[in-house]
Structure formats: structure tokens, C-alpha cells
Amino acid sequence: MKKLEEIIALQLLQIKAIKLQPANPFTWASGWTSPIYCDNRKTLSYPEVRNFIKIQFARRLMERWPEVDVVAGVATGAIAQGAMVADVLGKPFVYVRSSPKGHGLENLIEGDLKPGQKVVVVEDLISTGGSSLKAVEALRNNGADVLGMLAIFTYGFKVAEDNFTNAGVENETLSDYQTLIKVAAEGGYVSSDDLSELSNWREDPANWKK
Secondary structure, X not given: OOOHHHHHHHHHXXXXXXXXXXXXXXXXXXXXXXXXXXXXXXXXXXXXXXXXXXXXXXXXXXXXXXXXXXXXXXXXXXHHHHHHHHHHHOOOEEEEOOOOOOOOOOXXXXXXXXXXXXXXXXEEEEOOOHHHHHHHHHHHHOOOEEEXXXXXXXXXXXXXXXXXXXXXXXXXXEEEHHHHHHHHHHOOOOXXXXXXXXXXXXXXXXXXXX
């Protein structure tokens, strides 16, 4: 029987939410050259995958942080994911913008968040952890007690691990990079040469060049 992280990785590959192209790499917004591109918003277009992720998020959240009061999503990729999880659990939902709204109340956090409430943050993807932890900071600045973060997928970069540790934020993901390349190799999504390049990139993504 496949483990949960393997099932999620295979689903992401099957719907092309994750693309692996070592021979024709992508350029990230950060400027990094990468053999992988992940867009977990695609999961929303596939009801079976969407619902599976929603249920696994809800199950994991209640196992780890049963005292949660509010579920928060990180804009924009995890707004829908977070809202669905909150709905399953019957919990209030808020979401955190990447920057304050430029008009009206200029909110950074949308929804009704009360000081002292215990919050779990839902995210679609963790790379360096920068944008995710910016959302955590905004919630804390508004009086929230952030219990932790749940994400669909992580690249598992050491810089992300360090950033979460330094911020004092627990985090869990449904799947990860090491599992992904294992599943991709087993499923014929990549060749042995591709596998080598994918491993090399993971070791030093900032300096990897094809």
C-alpha cells in the first residue's frame, strides 16, 4: 500500500500540477533556474484530487492541533484550500494578503480574527518559507496564537527548515521533494539521467545550471 506522501506526489504529477523538465528548465521569480515547477492551484480543477487533499488536510490538522480555533489561508494559492478545510472542520476562516489592500480599510488579514485565537495556517507550497512566514508574522501581529502550518508540498530546502525553526513555527506537509522524485522515477516520469539532475538541483538550487 502506498503511503500518503506517495499518493499525493503521484496525483500532482498526473494532473501536471508538478512538471519536471531537467532538459528544459524553468526560471523562477527569484531568478533560480529549476528543473521543477509546482502550481498546486491546479488541484482545484480536479474534484477527486481536491477533495482528497481537503480531507487529508483536515485529518492531519485535527491530529496535530485539535485545539485550533481558526483556519487561515495564505493568498492567493491557499485561500481556496484553507476555506475548504475550515468548512470540513466547521471552523472560522481568514486569509492573509501578501500586502495590505490599497483602499477601504487597507486590510492585510481578511475575515474576523480575534486576539488570542489559536490559528493553523494552510499553504499550498513551501519553498524558502519567506512568504509563508510573512503570513504568520501578520497573524501574530494581530494577536493570533499561531499553532503551526500545513502545506501540500515542500522542496525541503534547508533554508526553509532554518527559517521555520528561527520563527518558532511547526510545519507539516502532505508530500515532499524526495518522495516526488522517487515516485516520478517509479512511474516513468523521468529518466535516470533526469534523476541525477533533479538530485543535483536539490543540493544547491541557487547555483544549479543545466
